[in-house]
Amino acid sequence: MNSARVIGVRSVELGVRDLNQSSTFYKDVWGLEEVATESNALYLRGTGRDHHLLALREQGKASLLAVDFEAADRDAVNQLHAKAKGYGVTIFGDPAPRPAFEGGGYGFKFHTPDGLPIRITCGIGQHQDTTIDRSRPTKIAHVVLNSGTTEAQIRFFVDVLGFKLTDSTHLMEFLRCSSDHHSMALFRNNGPSLNHIAYEVPDIDGLMRGSGRLKRNGFNVEWGIGRHGPGNNVFSYFIEPNGFVTEYTTEVEQIDDASHIYGDAAFWDRLPQKPDRWGMAGLPSNRMQLAMSGALYQSNAEPNSNERCEDIIGRKLG
Ligand SMILES: [Fe+2]
Secondary structure (H helix, E strand, C coil): CCCEEEEEEEEEEEEECHHHHHHHHHHHHHCCEEEEEEEEEEECCCCCHHHHHHHECCCCCCCCEEEEEEEEHHHHHHHHHHHHHHHCCEEEEEEEECHHHCCCEEEEECCCCCCCHHHEEEEECECCCCCCCCCCCCCEEEEEEEEECHHHHHHHHHHHHHCCCECCCCCCEEEEECCCCCCCEEEEEECCCCEEEEEEECCCCHHHHHHHHHHHHHCCCCEEEECCCCCEEEEEECCCCCCCCEEECCCCECCCCCCCCCCCHHHHCCCCCCCCCCCCCCCHHHHHHHHCCCCCHHCCCCCCCCCHHHHHHHHHHC
């Protein structure tokens, strides 16, 4: 039996309008550190060992260029490539060595059935050093993708990539590929796009300190600070300069396959405080809901312009 599967989410590659603007935000405000550059691209690491958490590529508009997952070894990469090919999704070439500036390794890129870009790689280089700074991200915690065909996406992520369904709500499906409650989630939406990227920080104090750094630099907490139901993780959401939603999170529930009981939408409906167990955060603002729908970054508008934002909300709701 083919048991190859994805074992973790490692990084995300984003197309950005202005590399200088994005670089300043992610280095000076978000807390990442430059590790490599290549023509119009910049690679940024966190405080953990992963080679990079974020790649930024200037291309005149904001877009999702890849979500990077890890597989255990070349055999697993080759098997996953064959499974994806057999499923009939669009694949961009055979597995091959990856460039050194991306951390090396061996992998391939393809599109989900929805048409969103994914890469699976093994053997990505790791840093020997780590930094202790609770206010800065250690790793990618999860990526949430919007989809108009959630059930078809779940089948692909489970049957082909080896994810397990941890929990479901009326809005979201939470999928795990490690002990983390979810490394990826699918959000019911009109169509495929990036909902948000979550970066893990070591603890709540670090999350508060990081959020304070954002606030001092003019980026208010757009949703939070709260504690989610599924995953039990503490959250603080922001909208970055391209209109992407970016999250600090911590205390993500760790799942033991042997004892975990899947919670369906009816189960989570019984939670008294939704979607924040503390009852502090309330619902996301219209602006945050717009950004999470993908419409803000896809509009290529300057997200910090309230006027433009209102125009986009008007178009979407109108
Ligand atoms: Fe999240």
